[in-house]
Amino acid sequence: MIKFAYTILYVEDVNKSIQFYEQAFGFSKKFISPDNSYGEIISGTTTLSFASKELALSNLKDGFIQSSLNTKPFGIEIGFTTDDVLGTIKKAIENGAKLYAEPKEKPWGQIVGYVRDFDGFLIEICTPVI
Numbered sequence: 359m360i361k362f363a364y365t366i367l368y369v370e371d372v373n374k375s376i377q378f379y380e381q382a383f384g385f386s387k388k389f390i391s392p393d394n395s396y397g398e399i400i401s402g403t404t405t406l407s408f409a410s411k412e413l414a415l416s417n418l419k420d421g422f423i424q425s426s427l428n429t430k431p432f433g434i435e436i437g438f439t440t441d442d443v444l445g446t447i448k449k450a451i452e453n454g455a456k457l458y459a460e461p462k463e464k465p466w467g468q469i470v471g472y473v474r475d476f477d478g479f480l481i482e483i484c485t486p487v488i
Contacts, residue, residue: 364398364405365436368414368422369477372397375408378475382453383438383446406436427456431480435472439486443469446483455481 369375372390376397379385388405390397395413398405414422425432440446443461450473451457458480461471470484 362404364407366407366409367436367477367479368411368424369408370411372408372410375475375477378454379406382450382455401438425478427474427476427478429478431458431474431478435480435482437482437484439484441485443471443483443485447471447473450481450483 367375372394376387376390376399379399379401380387383401385399385401385406388398388400395410396407398407411424423432438446447455447457447461454476455473456476458472458474461469461483463469466487468485468487470482473481473483475481
């Protein structure tokens with residue numbers, strides 16, 4: 359059986375990223391490597407991980423497109439569900455996120471808004487789909 363185990367974001371500072379996700383969303387640090395090049399947070403059944411850009415480059419010899427607030431976000435997002443979309447977005451912004459799209463109600467009743475973390479990754483904050 360194949361299981362979706364984790365997503366890894368390539369970031370400038372693994373510790374700073376973990377601290378942001380802890381403070382903005384209430385997650386807890388699960389693991390960080392002794393050299394601070396890789397870390398994980400407890401975010402539900404799927405682990406959200408962070409690798410330094412240096413570590414990523416050591417694994418991907420041809421490089422990769424780096425995320426940045428100075429460019430449009432990638433065509434991918436990480437999504438967090440909550441019953442309090444507005445409060446969660448407010449807390450994320452207070453901890454350094456940038457608002458990308460105001461929350462709005464979708465035709466199926468879900469409330470969806472977007473922020474970007476300081477590395478430029480797009481985060482959807484939404485109510486669960488019922």
